[in-house]
Amino acid sequence: MENKLTNIQKELIESFGVAQEGMGLSPASARVNALLTIADNVELTFDEIRESLELSKSATSNAINNLLMLNRIGYKTKPGDRKRYFYSKIGQWQQAFMDSMNGLTDYNKLLKTILSHRTKENKEFNIQLKELTEFIDYYQKESIKIIKNWKK
Amino acid sequence: MENKLTNIQKELIESFGVAQEGMGLSPASARVNALLTIADNVELTFDEIRESLELSKSATSNAINNLLMLNRIGYKTKPGDRKRYFYSKIGQWQQAFMDSMNGLTDYNKLLKTILSHRTKENKEFNIQLKELTEFIDYYQKESIKIIKNWKK
DNA sequence: CTTTTAGTTCTTTAATTAGAGAACCAAAAA
DNA sequence: TTTTTGGTTCTCTAATTAAAGAACTAAAAG
Numbered sequence: 001m002e003n004k005l006t007n008i009q010k011e012l013i014e015s016f017g018v019a020q021e022g023m024g025l026s027p028a029s030a031r032v033n034a035l036l037t038i039a040d041n042v043e044l045t046f047d048e049i050r051e052s053l054e055l056s057k058s059a060t061s062n063a064i065n066n067l068l069m070l071n072r073i074g075y076k077t078k079p080g081d082r083k084r085y086f087y088s089k090i091g092q093w094q095q096a097f098m099d100s101m102n103g104l105t106d107y108n109k110l111l112k113t114i115l116s117h118r119t120k121e122n123k124e125f126n127i128q129l130k131e132l133t134e135f136i137d138y139y140q141k142e143s144i145k146i147i148k149n150w151k152k
Numbered sequence: 153m154e155n156k157l158t159n160i161q162k163e164l165i166e167s168f169g170v171a172q173e174g175m176g177l178s179p180a181s182a183r184v185n186a187l188l189t190i191a192d193n194v195e196l197t198f199d200e201i202r203e204s205l206e207l208s209k210s211a212t213s214n215a216i217n218n219l220l221m222l223n224r225i226g227y228k229t230k231p232g233d234r235k236r237y238f239y240s241k242i243g244q245w246q247q248a249f250m251d252s253m254n255g256l257t258d259y260n261k262l263l264k265t266i267l268s269h270r271t272k273e274n275k276e277f278n279i280q281l282k283e284l285t286e287f288i289d290y291y292q293k294e295s296i297k298i299i300k301n302w303k304k
Numbered sequence: 305c306t307t308t309t310a311g312t313t314c315t316t317t318a319a320t321t322a323g324a325g326a327a328c329c330a331a332a333a334a
Numbered sequence: 335t336t337t338t339t340g341g342t343t344c345t346c347t348a349a350t351t352a353a354a355g356a357a358c359t360a361a362a363a364g
Contacts, residue, residue, distance in 0.1 A: 012262075012265065015262060016266060019258075019259055019262055027322070037266060038270075055324090056324045056325065057340095057342085058325075058342080058343080059322075059323050061341065082340065082341095083341095084340085088277075090280050090284060091280040110164075110171055114164055114168060117160055117190070118190075119192045121192060125194045125240075125243075129189070132242060135245070135302060138298075138302060139298060146291060147291075178352065178353095179352070179353090198311065199309095199310080199311095209311070209355085209356095210312080210314090210354070211354070213311065213313085214353080236310085
């Protein structure tokens with residue numbers, strides 16, 4: 001159970017943690033996710049995570065369950081071992097990317113509804129709003145093409 | 153100064169406001185930005201914003217300054233009129249989009265640093281991490297192409 | 305000058321978030 | 335059956351965020 005982090009690793013966890021806080025994760029979730037990206041061992045147990053990050057059990061539990069819900073991490077078990085081994089789902093980025101593209105649809109629907117309720121005055125503004133919705137449609141389609149062409 | 157919103161407009165402001173809270177704006181900022189997207193009049197003064205949204209002066213002031221800083225809104229003045237007329241910078245989405253693409257560079261730099269500090273064990277994980285950084289590079293370039301091709 | 309306008313800043317409060325620590329619990333081990 | 339393991343849940347507190355309301359201010363109007 002000796003899973004010591006180097007100083008560089010600790011620093012990377014903090015930097016990457018901060019970056020992921022900026023992407024909407026709580027401090028503890030961000031650090032757990034960072035740890036699972038940075039630690040040499042890619043499968044860590046609850047207690048290894050807790051120890052490495054010096055978190056309480058509750059903070060560890062909540063962070064892990066949050067990341068599981070967001071599908072950012074997963075876990076596996078080993079026969080005859082009750083512990084769960086958590087890992088980063090970094091390989092899932094294609095799916096995550098697709099999901100974020102699809103998430104744009106609702107936002108764009110809203111923009112279109114807004115446009116449909118605008119008066120005819122402010123032609124210029126309406127044109128810009130229309131262009132934005134058209135661009136989002138276009139961008140979604142092109143992005144999906146982009147990702148499909150990504151097989152180097 | 154009679155700038156009454158219809159019920160539909162009020163609802164749209166709430167929906168769009170919530171959507172923008174999800175994109176990182178505070179409730180008041182999100183609603184100010186929504187108002188400037190939805191109101192018939194695209195140029196509103198401080199007091200018109202305050203009244204329409206039933207906000208306090210401080211909340212209005214902070215929300216406006218926050219949006220100005222984020223470059224999501226701008227204002228113009230009129231000769232012989234001390235008031236500022238605020239408007240949504242919706243037409244600026246191309247620039248905003250470019251900025252968000254460029255924002256990925258730092259994140260990717262971090263991922264590359266993380267990769268460079270990983271041991272050679274866990275080949276599969278390292279490959280996935282490498283793929284992700286390569287995809288981000290590729291995606292940035294392609295996205296910029298996409299936006300440049302957007303001149304219909 | 306004095307007042308009004310167009311905001312800004314300060315103070316306070318309410319609400320939310322984050323996390324510690326302890327109590328708890330179910331399954332497995334002893 | 336009791337203890338240990340691997341967590342989860344509950345309670346409490348500290349910190350942060352959001353916004354109201356009042357006091358303030360600089361520039362323009364009267």
